[in-house]
Amino acid sequence: MQSVLSLFRLGIDGILLNPLAYRDQRDSPDGLRRGFVLVVMIGLIVGSATLIGDFGEYVAQPSTAAITKTIYDGLRAMPWYAQVTTVNPQFPVQFDQIFAQVTQIVQMVSGGGIIGSLVGVITTPLIMVVSWLFFGTAGHLMARTLGGRATFNQTLACTALASGVNLLSIVQVVPFAQVSGTLLLGLVTSYVAIRVAHELPPWRTFWATMLGPVILALILIALACVMLVLALGALGSALPGGSL
């Protein structure tokens, strides 16, 4: 319990950009091990908090199936539906296909409900560890290129402390709570981590910090474009003639 509390305090020091905590982490012989445990612990706490919050939302609102059916029935009962059906007798079939596609996309975007949250208890720590390793490696390579002196272990030990920002996501334990502002704060904590680990001047640290997020942003933009094309293709196939 003592060590869990001390790890929690370490995460808070990471959020508060405490340079002493980052220096301790860099110089500690078990900094990497402590960092790994910190990232996994934060992942488990956040995953569990999200599960509790999502369960609260689940029991406080109608089921997705009931909402979908109500909207479906409501749209069909509106005057526009009858008007369009008079002009185009094929419209009800097309409407059903488009409504099913849109419902699928909404369900995909909104996550997998309680099952998704249960899976999230396991996947959240895994994603956090992978992100930590990715950003730590990218930051380390760039920092070394720009004249940094820290070892790989020291960089990872410090960037683990930077991932303490994810502790803010605990707020999701409250149903309907939204997390914001962690992305930029995460960049700032990573900046402090790389600066302290490699003792680089501000501008070199800035560029070393930005490389990982820039690569990730480019990958995400490419993925979003592919998803958009696929979604448009799926919607297009639901329309007559097979195109939008």
Added chain:
Amino acid sequence: MIDTFNGALTLSQTLFQGMREAPDVVRRGLTLVLLVGLLVGGVQAISTMITNSNPDRVIADIETTLNQSIQQQSLAATSASQREVVQMLKENSQGVLSVVRAVMDLPTPLPRPVSVIFQGLGLMASTPLSYMGSLMFAVVFTHIAAQQLGGQGTIQQMLGMGALSVAPHALDALSFIPVIGSTLGMIAWAWGLVILVQTTSIAHRLDSGRATLAVLLYPLIGVLLVLFGCCALFLLAFVSGGR
């Protein structure tokens, strides 16, 4: 903390100088953001819970917004097809409201008041992070600009002291009051801007002119880029329309 809050509002130079040298500058700054966020979020949560506990009032609010939107669109409609769309919106607006009411009347596993309380708590918990998100944008871009203009402050000093600019946003707690709510919001925003300029000046040891430039540089560049983009789009539409 009350002294920090009052000092920020009164632009106390002693407080700003003391915070620059304090080792716990980030903790003090973020605690202020947390307190202001909880205060504003708490008041807004109570206001939202009172509104949401009466479904008829929620429907009436949506109806008012919908009618205003349709009215604006009917004023902006110039072509026959646009007027046709507005007419269709008018004919179907009652249907939309019926769907909203039907969704609100659907049964939930827990009684409806529990959902209303959860939504209020969610709003209250989210507000401090929402303020922190906006603050991070302001602080990061101001810090980058200040460094380019020769500033010497650290990111810790900039974040902790920049957080003081959230203090006037305690006025946002009164945003539920019709008419004066938005005016108070504008006052809080302007007041916060002045505090950000002052704290940037002290954190980075810059004169007031450079500190103002540091705060406004990237927002101005952003506005210019948006204007440039709009002009380019307009020209493109004009050229393609002329063919």
